[in-house]
Amino acid sequence: MSAVPSREPTRSHPSRSWTVGVRERAVAALPPEKLLPDGQPTYVASWIYVFGVASIASLIVLIGSGTILTLKGPAWWHYTGVGHFFNSIHLWAVELFFFVMVVHLWGKYWMSAWRGGRVRVWVTGAITFLVAVPCALTGYVSQQNFDAQWISTQAKDAMNSVGIGSFFNLTNFGQMYSYHVLLLPAAVVGLVTAHVLLVRRHGVVPPLRLAPQAAPPATPAARASGGPSDSSSATETTP
Amino acid sequence: MVVCVMFGGRYGAVLGSVLNLNHPAHTVDWEFIHLSVANVVVIGIMLIVFALAVLLPFPGSARRSQARSGASGGAGSAAAPAASQRKAEPGGSAS
Numbered sequence: 001m002s003a004v005p006s007r008e009p010t011r012s013h014p015s016r017s018w019t020v021g022v023r024e025r026a027v028a029a030l031p032p033e034k035l036l037p038d039g040q041p042t043y044v045a046s047w048i049y050v051f052g053v054a055s056i057a058s059l060i061v062l063i064g065s066g067t068i069l070t071l072k073g074p075a076w077w078h079y080t081g082v083g084h085f086f087n088s089i090h091l092w093a094v095e096l097f098f099f100v101m102v103v104h105l106w107g108k109y110w111m112s113a114w115r116g117g118r119v120r121v122w123v124t125g126a127i128t129f130l131v132a133v134p135c136a137l138t139g140y141v142s143q144q145n146f147d148a149q150w151i152s153t154q155a156k157d158a159m160n161s162v163g164i165g166s167f168f169n170l171t172n173f174g175q176m177y178s179y180h181v182l183l184l185p186a187a188v189v190g191l192v193t194a195h196v197l198l199v200r201r202h203g204v205v206p207p208l209r210l211a212p213q214a215a216p217p218a219t220p221a222a223r224a225s226g227g228p229s230d231s232s233s234a235t236e237t238t239p
Numbered sequence: 240m241v242v243c244v245m246f247g248g249r250y251g252a253v254l255g256s257v258l259n260l261n262h263p264a265h266t267v268d269w270e271f272i273h274l275s276v277a278n279v280v281v282i283g284i285m286l287i288v289f290a291l292a293v294l295l296p297f298p299g300s301a302r303r304s305q306a307r308s309g310a311s312g313g314a315g316s317a318a319a320p321a322a323s324q325r326k327a328e329p330g331g332s333a334s
Contacts, residue, residue, distance in 0.1 A: 042303050047292035099281070103289050 030201050037200075044204050048107035051100040058097040059192060063185065065090040070181050074173075075144060094136055105129055113205045121202055124195040128188060135184035138176045152176070 065086050069077060077087035105125065114122035141152040152170040159165040169175055265276040274282075 042300075042307060045297040045300050045303060047295060047297055051292065099285060099288075103285060103292060106289050107292065 030197060035197075035200050040204065041206065043207050046107075048104060048111075049204070051104040051107065054100040055097060055104055056192065056196075058093050058100060059188070061093040062090065062097060063189070065093060066181065066185065074142070074177065078144065090139075094139065098132070098136070101129060101132070108205075111205060111208065115205055116202070118198075118202045118205055121195065121198045121205075124191050124198060128191040128195060131184060131187050131191060135180065135188055137170075138180035138184060141170050142173065142177045142180050144173070 068086050069083075069090060072083065077083035108122065108125065113125075137151075137155065141148050141155065156165060156170040159168050159170060267274045267276060267279050
């Protein structure tokens with residue numbers, strides 16, 4: 001019996017490993033001190049950001065209560081007291097979610113939150129709102145009551161009028177329920193995660209600069225010496 | 240109380256007697272705009288809350304401003320916020 005020649009175990013070079021590449025790119029894009037910073041600039045101390053955090057908090061309640069409702073199956077929320085309770089938690093959490101998210105959205109719109117290379121931060125937040133709307137709609141038509149029948153039969157006309165009725169059939173409970181408990185919530189959670197990571201990467205947008213105060217009228221002596229005139233004073237303004 | 244309403248029972252009946260919901264929704268109609276009064280109330284509350292969120296000072300903001308002005312201090316303190324703003328906003332101006 002001859003000895004098998006020993007061979008060095010084959011191992012790809014660390015720098016060529018895709019896992020190393022992904023890790024290095026992830027850490028370079030979002031180093032730990034940026035991902036979980038010690039503090040924030042003073043202008044982050046604003047109520048507008050409280051509404052952003054409240055949106056995430058209500059989304060967590062939504063996911064939790066929705067998970068329980070999903071585990072118990074459709075119609076459970078109609079015939080048991082506990083089912084009614086979690087159904088109400090789910091309903092009022094989504095009401096709160098939209099309330100605080102829209103207030104946060106208004107605030108960031110008027111702050112021009114896309115400034116300074118933060119377009120993706122703004123776009124992910126705005127698209128989250130747009131995706132959350134059909135997510136809520138599919139929930140309303142999944143209630144399995146007269147309210148759901150009314151909403152689905154009214155909304156199907158809207159879908160048909162824009163030509164997507166064959167893809168998005170609001171009277172199909174199975175399709176709407178699948179959209180509501182899996183596809184659209186996954187999209188919302190993914191968008192919110194991307195939004196928060198982008199905020200961490202680019203930082204919170206600083207406040208708009210105030211327009212500088214108008215320069216005082218030039219004195220005759222200043223005019224004689226060729227000083228700046230009123231019409232050419234510094235005029236950096238905010239949009 | 241709220242929990243009792245969720246679970247039904249006599250408290251639900253009491254609340255139902257205070258808020259009579261046994262009628263078609265009242266609506267606000269203006270041209271093509273057709274909104275229920277309940278939605279108009281919610282939108283109004285949202286606008287009020289938004290205005291308050293913009294106008295009301297955040298707790299501790301005065302203390303932070305004092306600490307910042309004390310740290311920068313002197314005549315050069317006015318330029319400090321603009322400099323920190325430029326630093327915090329890479330790749331673009333504030334306009």
